[in-house]
Amino acid sequence: MMSDSGRAGKKILWLVWLGSALLAALALTYTLLNGEDRTLFMPGPLSPGHHQLAAACDACHTDPLGDGDVLQEACVACHGDDRKKPVDSHPLVKFNDPRNAERLAQIDATRCVTCHTEHRPEITATDGLTQPLDLCVHCHRDIAADRPSHAGMPFATCKDSGCHNYHNNRALYTDFLLKHQHAPELAEQPLLPARQFVTLLDEIMEYPHDRYPVVALAPEDADAPQPVDEEVKRDWLTTAHAAAGVNCSACHLAENAESETPLWTDHPGQQGCSQCHALEVERFGKGRHGMRLAAGLAPMTPEQALLPMQPQAAHRELTCNSCHPAHRFDTATAAVEACLDCHADDHSLAYKTSRHHELWQQELNGELPEGSGVSCAGCHMPRIDFDVSDWLSRIMVDHNQSANLSPNSKMIRSSCLHCHGLPFSLDALADRNLIDSNFKGRPQAQVRSIEMAGEDQRRALEETGGSP
Numbered sequence: 280m281m282s283d284s285g286r287a288g289k290k291i292l293w294l295v296w297l298g299s300a301l302l303a304a305l306a307l308t309y310t311l312l313n314g315e316d317r318t319l320f321m322p323g324p325l326s327p328g329h330h331q332l333a334a335a336c337d338a339c340h341t342d343p344l345g346d347g348d349v350l351q352e353a354c355v356a357c358h359g360d361d362r363k364k365p366v367d368s369h370p371l372v373k374f375n376d377p378r379n380a381e382r383l384a385q386i387d388a389t390r391c392v393t394c395h396t397e398h399r400p401e402i403t404a405t406d407g408l409t410q411p412l413d414l415c416v417h418c419h420r421d422i423a424a425d426r427p428s429h430a431g432m433p434f435a436t437c438k439d440s441g442c443h444n445y446h447n448n449r450a451l452y453t454d455f456l457l458k459h460q461h462a463p464e465l466a467e468q469p470l471l472p473a474r475q476f477v478t479l480l481d482e483i484m485e486y487p488h489d490r491y492p493v494v495a496l497a498p499e500d501a502d503a504p505q506p507v508d509e510e511v512k513r514d515w516l517t518t519a520h521a522a523a524g525v526n527c528s529a530c531h532l533a534e535n536a537e538s539e540t541p542l543w544t545d546h547p548g549q550q551g552c553s554q555c556h557a558l559e560v561e562r563f564g565k566g567r568h569g570m571r572l573a574a575g576l577a578p579m580t581p582e583q584a585l586l587p588m589q590p591q592a593a594h595r596e597l598t599c600n601s602c603h604p605a606h607r608f609d610t611a612t613a614a615v616e617a618c619l620d621c622h623a624d625d626h627s628l629a630y631k632t633s634r635h636h637e638l639w640q641q642e643l644n645g646e647l648p649e650g651s652g653v654s655c656a657g658c659h660m661p662r663i664d665f666d667v668s669d670w671l672s673r674i675m676v677d678h679n680q681s682a683n684l685s686p687n688s689k690m691i692r693s694s695c696l697h698c699h700g701l702p703f704s705l706d707a708l709a710d711r712n713l714i715d716s717n718f719k720g721r722p723q724a725q726v727r728s729i730e731m732a733g734e735d736q737r738r739a740l741e742e743t744g745g746s747p
């Protein structure tokens with residue numbers, strides 16, 4: 280039996296342990312919420328996709344004492360829109376079926392952190408994946424029995440380029456492959472769809488039609504409180520805004536703590552733009568250009584980047600004005616030259632020797648119709664058909680340049696297919712050297728997906744005795 284003093288000793292030790300654990304938890308909570316450099320408290324660096332959030336622990340740890348549900352809510356708050364049907368082929372709802380309980384016991388696919396934990400660079404692969412590459416085996420062990428074309432294939436190759444993605448499989452599912460299997464390399468009319476903002480303006484309820492009716496403005500209409508700089512006036516007058524009735528005050532009046540009415544500011548931020556371009560602002564905040572601003576941090580700068588950047592751009596801030604200078608809103612400069620002021624990786628630098636750039640130059644020179652050229656934006660900021668409200672969709676420029684980047688088959692539907700066939704696009708995007716040279720030359724890779732889909736279809740038809 281233990282003596283009373285022995286028991287008291289144990290109790291004190293227990294209390295001391297409890298006390299220090301509590302203090303540690305409080306210290307962590309305090310630093311998470313208020314600390315200066317909180318990165319010291321990270322168990323390890325963040326994944327490349329999130330490294331910009333290192334000063335915003337609370338973006339994920341919304342409640343430092345909260346459990347896994349709290350983290351899950353944070354992931355879904357930022358990424359939820361992309362994790363639903365039809366964009367995601369393994370959405371959460373897929374796993375509500377009780378028949379999947381056995382699978383979930385192997386790998387809990389209802390939690391993001393099962394496959395994407397943080398602070399663990401030693402196990403973090405491309406796309407922030409922290410599961411071994413053969414993770415599909417847990418749920419698709421019998422694939423070779425269902426599809427003989429898959430016999431003998433190692434599970435680590437399921438998500439090779441051009442085969443399958445866990446989430447966005449929209450350019451890779453069997454019916455899509457079969458539908459596009461005979462598409463020629465080049466479409467009959469290789470063109471990007473036209474932008475639609477100005478043509479749909481009348482239907483956009485949120486637009487401040489009352490204050491800024493869409494009528495062209497003249498030099499004397501400028502409503503700035505002080506005399507107007509000639510250069511500012513010229514830039515403003517020669518670009519789209521003055522022509523569409525967007526006066527100086529539309530951008531320059533900002534909410535102000537000292538006054539009830541908005542006051543003039545010489546340095547308007549993106550709030551000014553958002554009364555008319557809320558979607559562009561929102562999408563910008565979801566990618567690696569705008570994510571720091573969206574998280575309430577100072578803008579991103581090339582100096583903090585993991586990707587190679589031009590040294591002279593180190594201290595430039597990433598805002599709308601990085602690509603659209605204050606009063607010059609020509610989108611051609613924004614689509615190539617602006618990008619190359621910052622980006623300096625091999626792929627970006629190779630662009631100007633590509634066939635796509637040649638086409639872009641011909642478009643700018645008026646030798647080819649609008650939409651024929653392929654700028655950096657043509658691939659990375661595609662013109663997509665976006666549901667802007669419950670009842671209206673429009674072709675708009677996606678300002679989230681991370682959205683279709685990786686896995687790169689996401690680029691097929693939003694970009695390549697406007698001009699190329701599916702077989703050619705799959706091969707081109709599976710060819711790493713071709714990406715590095717920014718698509719100079721023909722693809723050397725050959726993706727077998729379409730062929731395999733065909734084999735499976737023929738076999739299925741034979742078995743059922745049907746005809747194609």
Ligand code: HEC
Pocket residue numbers: 311317318319320321322325329332333334335336337338339340347350392395396397398
């Ligand atoms: C992008 C989201 C994200 C950001 C930003 C983030 N973390 Fe984490 N953190 C996680 C995830 C995910 C885990 C692992 C949870 C798990 O596997 O259950 C984690 C785990 C931790 C843990 C281990 C204790 C625990 O709760 O499991 C600490 C400590 C921690 N983070 C501190 C920080 C600090 C300090 C910062 C800011 C400097 C930070 N984190 C920023 C996502 C994030």
Ligand code: HEC
Pocket residue numbers: 326327328329338339350351353354355357358391392395405406407408564565566567570574681682685
């Ligand atoms: C404050 C918003 C925010 C939160 C919270 C957040 N993310 Fe992200 N995440 C982003 C942004 C922005 C990117 C970069 C753009 C992109 O790749 O889509 C990103 C990138 C990623 C990537 C791609 C990584 C890469 O290297 O390409 C994964 C995977 C991911 N997030 C998963 C998660 C998970 C899991 C959680 C919850 C633990 C989470 N995110 C929480 C905003 C967020």
Ligand code: HEC
Pocket residue numbers: 354355358359361362386387388389390391392393394395405406408410414438443444445446447685686
């Ligand atoms: C069972 C594993 C698994 C789970 C669970 C999972 N992911 Fe993923 N995730 C992957 C894999 C594998 C990739 C690599 C790209 C692919 O195959 O689609 C990926 C890629 C991503 C990417 C970058 C590429 C893209 O298409 O956007 C993001 C962002 C992401 N996941 C977010 C999430 C979020 C948020 C959750 C929770 C709602 C989640 N993932 C749950 C396996 C998983």
Ligand code: HEC
Pocket residue numbers: 368369373379382383386387388414415416417418419437438443444445448452453
């Ligand atoms: C947690 C279980 C689970 C994991 C892990 C998993 N899947 Fe699935 N997958 C399912 C379920 C459930 C279905 C629905 C069809 C079925 O019952 O087979 C499905 C369907 C599919 C389909 C056909 C549907 C479609 O929309 O294209 C493909 C392809 C697929 N998975 C590929 C993958 C790949 C590749 C991986 C690994 C990166 C993977 N899956 C990992 C559970 C899983």
Ligand code: HEC
Pocket residue numbers: 501502503507508511512515520525526527528529530531545546547600604605606
């Ligand atoms: C579409 C939005 C927009 C419109 C319209 C606009 N501006 Fe600006 N203006 C900006 C932005 C953005 C900046 C740069 C802010 C910064 O650098 O911080 C700026 C900067 C300025 C500056 C200070 C910096 C400089 O370049 O000298 C002045 C002065 C100015 N604008 C005057 C005007 C006048 C006068 C008009 C009308 C003729 C006008 N602006 C119309 C967005 C606009």
Ligand code: HEC
Pocket residue numbers: 476477480487491519520522523525526529530547548549551552553554555556599600603608609610
């Ligand atoms: C009062 C509404 C309003 C505000 C505020 C506004 N814009 Fe615009 N913007 C428009 C309209 C209308 C058009 C369409 C003009 C056209 O295409 O003819 C436009 C077009 C554009 C274009 C495309 C130009 C082109 O040549 O196709 C860009 C880029 C742009 N705006 C950026 C911005 C930025 C950045 C801000 C904030 C600094 C801003 N706008 C503020 C109404 C506004």
Ligand code: HEC
Pocket residue numbers: 474475476477549552553556559560561563568597598599600601602603610613614615617656657660661662674675676678
């Ligand atoms: C990385 C460079 C870049 C940044 C940063 C950027 N834009 Fe753009 N923006 C472009 C390019 C390039 C186009 C034209 C693309 C095209 O014509 O296909 C464009 C087009 C637009 C258009 C016309 C869209 C349409 O569908 O007609 C608007 C409006 C616009 N930008 C607003 C903004 C606003 C607001 C911000 C800040 C939140 C911003 N941009 C930040 C590069 C950028």
Ligand code: HEC
Pocket residue numbers: 331567568579580581582583584585586592595596597601602613614615617618619620621622655656659660680681684
């Ligand atoms: C002011 C500098 C600047 C300009 C201008 C700029 N970028 Fe970036 N870009 C960055 C920085 C910084 C990052 C983030 C890199 C990181 O987080 O490591 C980035 C990231 C990217 C990424 C990677 C996204 C991801 O999820 O991995 C792409 C693609 C990209 N930019 C394309 C473009 C294109 C296309 C343009 C022109 C339309 C452009 N950028 C203009 C600085 C710039």
Ligand code: HEC
Pocket residue numbers: 586615618619622624626627628630631635653654655656657658659684685686687690708714717718
């Ligand atoms: C024909 C389409 C196309 C064009 C044009 C294009 N890119 Fe890319 N870009 C891609 C693809 C595909 C990838 C690779 C995505 C992957 O597999 O991860 C990529 C990757 C990138 C990356 C990420 C690099 C990394 O290592 O993660 C950046 C930054 C980038 N491009 C910038 C640019 C810039 C700047 C231009 C113009 C000077 C440009 N791109 C032109 C298709 C294109």
Ligand code: HEC
Pocket residue numbers: 465469470471634635638650651652653657658690691694695696697698699704707708713718719720721722
């Ligand atoms: C706006 C139309 C358009 C878009 C979008 C587009 N391309 Fe192209 N691409 C062309 C045209 C036109 C050619 C030249 C064909 C020719 O000369 O026969 C070309 C040529 C190519 C070549 C051959 C280059 C050479 O030197 O022979 C490759 C590879 C290529 N594109 C890949 C892609 C990929 C991958 C995508 C999507 C990420 C894409 N393209 C998007 C129009 C486009």
